[in-house]
Amino acid sequence: MPQPLTIWAVSDGRVGIENQALGLAEAVQELTASTIVVKRIRYSSLYDRLPTALKLWPDAMLSERSDSLDAPYPDIWIAAGRATVPFSSRMRKRSGQRTMVVQLQNPRHNLKAFDLVIAPEHDHVRGKNVLSLIGSTNRVAPHRLEIAYENWRDHIDNLPHPRVCVMVGGRSKAYDIDEKRAHALAIEIRSAIQQSGGSLLLTVSRRTPDNARRVFEDVLHDLPGIIYDGKGENPYFAFLYAADHFLVTEDSVNMATEVAGTGKPLQILPLERRTLGSGEKFEDFHETLRAKGIAHPFNGILADGHYNSAHTAYPPLNETKRAAEHLLTMYLARRP
Incomplete structure (x- = not known):
């Protein structure tokens, strides 16, 4: 043996x-x-x-x-x-x-x-x-997401569909997000969720500036859902399992790739580019996702997609x- x-x-x-x-x-x-x-x-x-x-x-x-x-x-x-x-x-x-x-x-x-x-x-x-x-290698696997969800089931099960997971990155070599951009995005996200009658699952990264994070929390706090503040157990994998729809800022290859592994609708949130020409590699990545029918731009409206986790909008990327x-x-x- x-x-x-x-x-x-x-x-x-x-x-x-x-x-x-x-x-x-x-x-x-x-x-x-x-x-x-x-x-x-x-x-x-x-x-x-x-x-x-x-x-x-x-x-x-x-x-x-x-x-x-x-x-x-x-x-x-x-x-x-x-x-x-x-x-x-x-x-x-x-x-x-x-x-x-x-x-x-x-x-x-x-x-x-x-x-x-x-x-x-x-x-x-x-x-x-x-x-x-x-994209990048990752830990997204159905059994791992399901196990993570069990710890959050009591918090998420009763939330209305579509459950919209918003993943916010932040400052990097190519991108940035200030209060103005955060506020504009938050207002659009709020409107889209309210129009759909759904709920919010919000997570921010360590790269998210504090002032931008506070804007998202202030604008979105009264929507039904969960805003993860970085304290306690991280619900990231539980969100991947439970959400019907994803909005992900354009600065993160990892988050977009992980969402693509679920086969669920994905829209990209635009950020500020720090310099002329920065972010070109990210644009190449997003273009590949768009060509495969995985990702779409966000213009204030949730793109058409199946809001039932039993259906997928495209074959999960693995x-x-x-x-x-x-x-x-x-x-x-x-x-x-």
Whole structure:
């Protein structure tokens, strides 16, 4: 009987980044017996902001809060985020070529340092060892969403349909949201939900400026529904399960990809672009979703869609499973 594979899911611990690595690891686990170990890399404050090229002695730069990255090394190393690159690029040598190294996103590093790079199509990463995906890998799976919903059933079951989930990102290199834009969006969202006779499921991210968050809460607070304020258990997966319709700000590939995994109606909320030409990669991503009938722009009206969770507007997007199958095929071909 073969031993289960050991998989390390490595990141800097930020939820959005960690879930990409963990989601892919869990998808591999669905295909073959595996033990998953979550590893979080944290550099000391002195070195944290250094570019990857200057992290020449990464082990010595770690803080005491970082998990151990010492041997025995895993069969498969799945890493996401720039903080992991100094270790990912050294892992094959450290493990004596035993560990298969998988790097997610665009590593902005010599691709030959990795066995497999899994990057979003809109990043335009090219190479013999590159697999391009629509969006990002994630943890969205029906059984996981259903389990999460059980903890929120008493709060959500009686909310009127359509249940409209609003996912707000915020400030990034490409986008921003100020009070004025937040207020305009909130007014449109309020009107759309009231016209539909539905309810609100609102969640904001850590990147949402406080003033914008307060605007959404003030304008939408009296609608039937739930406004998650960041305290207590996160209802994010429960919202994915329960909502009939999604409105997602255009700055987040992760959130849009996760919604696309449900097969439910998705509309994109516009934000302010910080500079001329910024956000072009996001526009490529949204264009792909539009071409597949997954996403539509939001103009103050909920797009036509089935508001019954038993129906889907399009086949659920499952790029994580495709990536897991590709990864495992490579692994077995190299290490039968």
